[in-house]
Amino acid sequence: MNLKNLHIRTMLGVTMDIRSIVYQILFAVFFAIGSASFVWSQNGAGSAIALSDVKTLEELAQVGGQLFEGKGQCTQCHSLQGASSDKGPTLDGVGAKLTREFLHESLVKPDAYVYLDFTRVPPAPYAAPMPPTSLAEGEILAVIAYLQQSSGQPVSIELSELK
Amino acid sequence: MEGMAMGSGHRFVLGCVVVFVVLFSLPIGCTSKTDNAESQSNPLVMQGKELFTDYCIHCHGPSGIGDGFNAGNVDPGPRDLTDSETEDGEVGFMASLTNEKIYHEILSRDLLNPDEFEALQEAYLDAVMMEDEEAAKVAEAKLPMLVPPAMPTFKYTLSDAERWALVAYVRTLHKNDAPPVDVPSTVSTVRPTFPKRQAPSWEMAEDERIAIAESGKFIFIDKFNCNGCHVYKTGELGGVVGPDLRRSGERLNLDWTYQWISSPQAMKPDTKMPNLALSEDEAKAITLYLETLKLPATS
Numbered sequence: 001m002n003l004k005n006l007h008i009r010t011m012l013g014v015t016m017d018i019r020s021i022v023y024q025i026l027f028a029v030f031f032a033i034g035s036a037s038f039v040w041s042q043n044g045a046g047s048a049i050a051l052s053d054v055k056t057l058e059e060l061a062q063v064g065g066q067l068f069e070g071k072g073q074c075t076q077c078h079s080l081q082g083a084s085s086d087k088g089p090t091l092d093g094v095g096a097k098l099t100r101e102f103l104h105e106s107l108v109k110p111d112a113y114v115y116l117d118f119t120r121v122p123p124a125p126y127a128a129p130m131p132p133t134s135l136a137e138g139e140i141l142a143v144i145a146y147l148q149q150s151s152g153q154p155v156s157i158e159l160s161e162l163k
Numbered sequence: 164m165e166g167m168a169m170g171s172g173h174r175f176v177l178g179c180v181v182v183f184v185v186l187f188s189l190p191i192g193c194t195s196k197t198d199n200a201e202s203q204s205n206p207l208v209m210q211g212k213e214l215f216t217d218y219c220i221h222c223h224g225p226s227g228i229g230d231g232f233n234a235g236n237v238d239p240g241p242r243d244l245t246d247s248e249t250e251d252g253e254v255g256f257m258a259s260l261t262n263e264k265i266y267h268e269i270l271s272r273d274l275l276n277p278d279e280f281e282a283l284q285e286a287y288l289d290a291v292m293m294e295d296e297e298a299a300k301v302a303e304a305k306l307p308m309l310v311p312p313a314m315p316t317f318k319y320t321l322s323d324a325e326r327w328a329l330v331a332y333v334r335t336l337h338k339n340d341a342p343p344v345d346v347p348s349t350v351s352t353v354r355p356t357f358p359k360r361q362a363p364s365w366e367m368a369e370d371e372r373i374a375i376a377e378s379g380k381f382i383f384i385d386k387f388n389c390n391g392c393h394v395y396k397t398g399e400l401g402g403v404v405g406p407d408l409r410r411s412g413e414r415l416n417l418d419w420t421y422q423w424i425s426s427p428q429a430m431k432p433d434t435k436m437p438n439l440a441l442s443e444d445e446a447k448a449i450t451l452y453l454e455t456l457k458l459p460a461t462s
Binding site: 049093094097099100101102113115118119121122123 | 220
């Protein structure tokens with residue numbers, strides 16, 4: 001039996017061959033998985049915490065991680081582990097290297113001090129100039145907490161600053 | 164007839180090859196100034212060339228003539244490594260050096276500790292004041308860094324074998340009568356390692372902090388010439404090989420700075436910053452000097 005010639009009647013009354021139905025189902029499944037994972041990533045993997053519900057510095061850093069991966073769009077150009085990309089430097093260890101005040105400045109006024117790609121001769125800016133973040137002040141503090149924690153540093157943000 | 168055609172075809176191809184070889188070898192012969200045509204296929208030279216690209220071209224330039232992008236930021240300026248002979252036809256500085264001298268006294272310079280450095284500097288200046296030429300010469304010979312060259316030592320960054328490879332490559336940049344570099348098989352191919360250090364306490368009285376920072380400034384500028392690669396103050400000579408340090412005091416955590424300058428490679432294995440084998444006191448002093456570097460924020 002030739003599959004191509006096997007037509008079935010759909011609910012809409014349109015005649016389609018079975019292969020295109022299979023394609024449509026596959027597309028729908030992929031689309032569903034894709035959008036689900038997008039929503040997942042926007043909310044942060046696992047149990048998402050709202051900034052307003054944060055009660056410990058651990059949770060603050062966790063919110064920062066969600067923002068780093070999601071709303072803040074940091075991972076478009078930065079990674080937290082491994083080497084730098086053409087787009088931006090790795091942020092591996094920056095929470096230990098940089099002061100909390102400078103991390104804050106880098107998010108709000110990224111062009112005030114531009115770290116160059118020193119592997120290039122002569123050193124030159126990375127391909128993607130960093131835009132100022134769209135995050136709110138509390139969210140910025142959360143991202144700083146996340147960067148400090150993932151660099152093995154004590155978090156230097158006080159929860160009282162979030163108010 | 165067919166055989167003839169084939170033959171002339173071969174001759175044509177052969178002719179093309181000859182023309183290409185001649186055309187390509189002309190510029191090479193003109194620029195590399197080396198008599199040793201084998202150097203291009205010598206693995207030691209090729210290894211040296213790679214290292215030269217990583218660590219040297221910033222100042223000495225890709226051809227070694229001293230026109231790297233950072234050349235204008237160091238005083239004295241970088242040595243012309245293509246210096247085969249002087250204008251008067253005398254043997255040039257580079258050509259006059261032995262392989263061993265390049266290896267031991269330039270690439271593998273030993274560093275003096277700050278007390279030794281100061282004592283020798285004093286001895287030299289005293290001798291000059293007293294017009295005691297002999298004593299001045301003795302002090303000067305012991306003090307390779309009286310006028311510190313901007314160039315750092317690579318003794319604590321590259322392996323012995325790598326420094327010999329650099330000698331071999333540098334030798335191809337100027338005409339010389341030196342024998343080919345022959346690396347003894349016993350030479351170490353392992354880079355020196357300096358483990359990550361525990362940072363000291365930064366709690367201290369304000370006047371002590373200021374005094375240590377002041378000595379750090381001396382070590383930063385006069386002993387190691389860190390400003391050969393780093394801008395540290397607006398209006399002062401500073402290089403652009405590494406990050407701008409003018410805002411170090413606002414940007415960098417003290418523990419991190421101390422650990423980084425004590426052993427850059429322990430924190431970032433492929434960094435181009437050389438290890439300078441700083442003592443704990445030197446690292447502490449430079450860290451506290453960098454803490455004083457701040458710029459008014461631009462808004």
